[in-house]
Amino acid sequence: MLVTSALITGLGLGSMYGLLALGFHVTYAVSATVNFAQGSSMMLGAVFAYGFAVRLGWPLPLAAALALALCAAYGALVELVAVRPFARRGSNAWLMATVALGIVADNAVLFTFGKEPRGFSMPWAAGSFELFGIGISKLQLLIPVAGLALAGALHFFSRNSRSGKAMLAVVQNQEAARLMGINVPVAICAAYALSTVFAGAAGILIAPLFNVHSDMGTVFGLKAFAVAILGGITSAWGVMLAGLLFGVTEALITTLLGSTYTQILSFLLVIVALAAMPNGLFGRAEVKKV
Amino acid sequence: MIRRRTFLALALSLALPAAAQEPIRIGLVTALSGQSARAGEAITRGLTIAIDELNAAGGVLGRKFELLRRDDEATPAKGVIAARELVFKEKVAVLFGGLDTPVSIAIVPIMTEAKVPFMGPWAAGTPITKNGTNPNYVFRVSAVDEIVDRAMLQYAQKNFSTKKPGLILVNNPWGESNEKGLRAAMDAKGVKPAGIEKFEGNDVDVVPQLTRLKAAGADTLFLVGNVGPSAQVVKSLDRMGWKVPIVSHWGPAGGRFTELAGPSAPSVHFVQTYSFFGDQRPIGAKVLKMLMAKYSDIKGAGDVTPAVGVANAYDAMHLVALAISNASSTDGPKIREGFYRIGSHEGLIKRYNKPFTPDNHDAINENDYVWTQFIDHQILPVGMKK
Numbered sequence: 299m300l301v302t303s304a305l306i307t308g309l310g311l312g313s314m315y316g317l318l319a320l321g322f323h324v325t326y327a328v329s330a331t332v333n334f335a336q337g338s339s340m341m342l343g344a345v346f347a348y349g350f351a352v353r354l355g356w357p358l359p360l361a362a363a364l365a366l367a368l369c370a371a372y373g374a375l376v377e378l379v380a381v382r383p384f385a386r387r388g389s390n391a392w393l394m395a396t397v398a399l400g401i402v403a404d405n406a407v408l409f410t411f412g413k414e415p416r417g418f419s420m421p422w423a424a425g426s427f428e429l430f431g432i433g434i435s436k437l438q439l440l441i442p443v444a445g446l447a448l449a450g451a452l453h454f455f456s457r458n459s460r461s462g463k464a465m466l467a468v469v470q471n472q473e474a475a476r477l478m479g480i481n482v483p484v485a486i487c488a489a490y491a492l493s494t495v496f497a498g499a500a501g502i503l504i505a506p507l508f509n510v511h512s513d514m515g516t517v518f519g520l521k522a523f524a525v526a527i528l529g530g531i532t533s534a535w536g537v538m539l540a541g542l543l544f545g546v547t548e549a550l551i552t553t554l555l556g557s558t559y560t561q562i563l564s565f566l567l568v569i570v571a572l573a574a575m576p577n578g579l580f581g582r583a584e585v586k587k588v
Numbered sequence: 589m590i591r592r593r594t595f596l597a598l599a600l601s602l603a604l605p606a607a608a609q610e611p612i613r614i615g616l617v618t619a620l621s622g623q624s625a626r627a628g629e630a631i632t633r634g635l636t637i638a639i640d641e642l643n644a645a646g647g648v649l650g651r652k653f654e655l656l657r658r659d660d661e662a663t664p665a666k667g668v669i670a671a672r673e674l675v676f677k678e679k680v681a682v683l684f685g686g687l688d689t690p691v692s693i694a695i696v697p698i699m700t701e702a703k704v705p706f707m708g709p710w711a712a713g714t715p716i717t718k719n720g721t722n723p724n725y726v727f728r729v730s731a732v733d734e735i736v737d738r739a740m741l742q743y744a745q746k747n748f749s750t751k752k753p754g755l756i757l758v759n760n761p762w763g764e765s766n767e768k769g770l771r772a773a774m775d776a777k778g779v780k781p782a783g784i785e786k787f788e789g790n791d792v793d794v795v796p797q798l799t800r801l802k803a804a805g806a807d808t809l810f811l812v813g814n815v816g817p818s819a820q821v822v823k824s825l826d827r828m829g830w831k832v833p834i835v836s837h838w839g840p841a842g843g844r845f846t847e848l849a850g851p852s853a854p855s856v857h858f859v860q861t862y863s864f865f866g867d868q869r870p871i872g873a874k875v876l877k878m879l880m881a882k883y884s885d886i887k888g889a890g891d892v893t894p895a896v897g898v899a900n901a902y903d904a905m906h907l908v909a910l911a912i913s914n915a916s917s918t919d920g921p922k923i924r925e926g927f928y929r930i931g932s933h934e935g936l937i938k939r940y941n942k943p944f945t946p947d948n949h950d951a952i953n954e955n956d957y958v959w960t961q962f963i964d965h966q967i968l969p970v971g972m973k974k
Contacts, residue, residue, distance in 0.1 A: 414622075549793075
C-alpha cells in the first residue's frame with residue numbers, strides 16, 4: 299500500500315516536472331537558450347485559467363484554451379524581449395533577463411490577481427475512488443495521462459507537421475535551415491510559445507491539487523530545471539522520463555524513509571547521476587564540428 | 589547678544605510644547621501580503637481600534653498614538669530590515685510583531701540591542717519570549733506553542749480518546765518549536781506518537797507523509813502549519829479518503845481556509861484565544877460595535893476574521909499604553925519596567941491581573957483558549973451552529 303500510494307503521487311508530480319522540463323528542452327534544442335523563469339509561466343497558466351473560469355464564470359475548456367493562448371503570447375514575448383536581443387549579440391545575458399522578466403510577471407500578478415492564494419476546485423476532478431486498497435482522486439490519474447499525452451503530441455507535431463519539421467531543421471543546423479528558406483527567428487519564437495504552453499498546461503493541471511498564487515511556480519521551476527539537466531536536455535522523452543523518475547523518487551523517499559530526507563536524498567541522487575552520466579540519463583554528448 | 593538669547597528662549601518655548609505633543613509611534617512588522625495577508629490586516633484592525641479608543645481619551649502622557657506598518661512578506665530578512673527602519677529611523681516606542689515565528693525570532697536580537705520593547709500579538713513560537721536574553725525586551729499577548737501543545741493533547745484525549753497521535757508539522761522553526769512542545773506534552777502523559785512527519789510550505793501533495801502516519805496506526809492528527817500548508821494536508825487526506833480527527837494549532841485561522849481546503853475544512857478543530865460569537869461581555873460588544881462602525885466590510889461577528897489577530901492586538905495595545913503610562917516615559921528600558929507594574933486590566937480576552945512578571949512575559953495561558961472550527965467561511969466555537 300505504501301509503495302503504490304507513493305507511485306501514484308510520484309507519477310502525478312513527476313509528470314508536472316516533466317512538462318515544465320519539456321519546455322526547457324524545446325527552446326534549448328532550437329536555440330541553445332532557455333526561459334529560466336519557467337515557473338512563472340506555469341503560474342500564469344493557472345492564474346489566467348482561474349481568472350476566466352472562476353472570476354468570469356466561463357466554461358473550463360474555454361478558460362483553459364484561452365489561458366494557454368495567452369501563455370503562448372507570453373512565451374513569444376519572453377523570446378522577443380528577454381532572449382533575442384542578447385542571443386543575437388552572442389551575449390549570455392538572456393540568462394538573467396529571463397529571470398528578471400519572470401520576477402516582473404510574478405509581481406504583476408501579485409498586484410493584479412491579489413496577495414492571497416485562492417482555491418481553484420474542479421468538481422468533475424474532485425471525486426476519489428479506491429484502487430488496490432488506496433484512495434485515488436480522478437485528477438491524480440488525469441495529470442500523468444495529460445502530461446504524457448502532451449509529450450506525445452509534441453513528438454507527433456515535430457515529425458508530421460510542416461512547422462514541426464521546420465523546427466527540427468533549425469535544431470539540426472540553423473544555417474542550412476535558413477538557406478532552405480526557413481524563417482529561423484520565427485521558429486525560435488514559436489519554440490518559446492510552445493514551451494510556455496507546456497508550462498501553462500502544467501499550472502492548470504496542478505491548480506486543483508494546490509492553490510493559485512503568484513509564487514506557486516517558483517519551486518516547481520527549480521526542480522524542473524534539475525529534471526531537464528538530469529534527463530539530458532537534448533532528449534524530449536528523456537526529460538519527460540526524468541521528470542517521472544524524480545517525482546517517484548521524491549515520493550518513495552518520503553514514504554519509505556520519512557520526509558526529513560526527501561530533499562537531501564533526491565538532490566544528492568541527481569548529483570550522483572550527473573557525475574556518472576554528465577550528459578544526463580538520456581542525453582547525448584554534443585558534437586561541435588570546427 | 590541679549591536679543592539673540594531672547595530669540596533662542598522664545599524659539600525653545602515655542603518648540604517644547606510642540607515636541608511634547610508629538611505622537612508616540614507604535615511600529616508593526618507583519619505579513620501584509622501573501623498567504624497570511626488577512627492575519628496582518630486583523631492585527632492592524634485590532635491595533636487601530638485600540639489606538640482610536642486611547643486617542644479619543646487623550647492618549648498617554650498627553651500624547652496621542654500613531655501606527656506605522658511595514659510588510660515583512662513572511663520572510664525573516666525583510667522583517668529584519670523593516671524592524672531596523674522602524675526602530676532606528678522612525679524611533680517607534682514599541683514594536684509589534686506579526687504571525688510568523690521565524691520573522692519574530694529574527695527580530696528579537698535587534699530589539700534587545702536597541703533596548704526597545706517588542707510585543708507579539710500573534711506568533712506563538714516558545715523561544716520568542718523565552719529567548720535567553722537578559723534583560724528581556726519581548727512580551728506577548730498570544731498563545732504560546734508549549735502551552736498550546738499541552739492543550740492540543742488534552743483536547744484530543746478528551747474529545748477523540750486519542751491514544752496514538754500522528755504529528756504532521758510544517759518544516760520551519762514554528763514546526764520545530766511545536767515538535768519540541770508536543771514531544772514534552774506526550775512524554776508527560778506517557779503517550780507514544782505513531783510518527784512525526786514534516787512537510788514544506790509549498791508542497792503540493794502530502795499523501796506520502798500521511799500514508800506513513802496511517803500505516804503506523806495514527807488515530808488522530810496533530811497539525812501545525814499556516815493556512816496554505818494546512819489546506820494542502822486536508823486536501824491530501826481527502827484524496828486518500830482517510831477520515832481522521834484533526835487537532836490543529838491555529839494556522840488555519842489566517843486566511844481563506846474553507847476555500848483552499850475544500851469541503852473537509854470543518855473537520856479541523858483548532859485553537860483560538862477569542863471568538864466574537866456567542867454571549868459577549870460588555871467590552872466584546874463594544875469592540876465589535878467599533879469594528880462595524882470603522883470597517884464597512886464588517887457586518888457582524890463572522891466578518892471579524894481571524895478574530896485572534898484583532899483580539900490579541902487590541903488587548904496588547906492597551907497593555908502597552910498602560911506600560912508607557914507606568915513608565916511616564918517612552919524610553920525603552922523604562923517601558924519594559926512599566927510592563928511589570930501593570931496591575932488589573934479589563935481586557936477583551938480576559939481580566940488581566942499582573943499579566944507580566946520578570947519570569948513570565950506571556951499574558952495568555954491555557955485557561956484562555958477557545959476550540960473552534962470553520963463552518964462555511966466563519967470561525968465558530970466547536971459545536972456552535974450559525
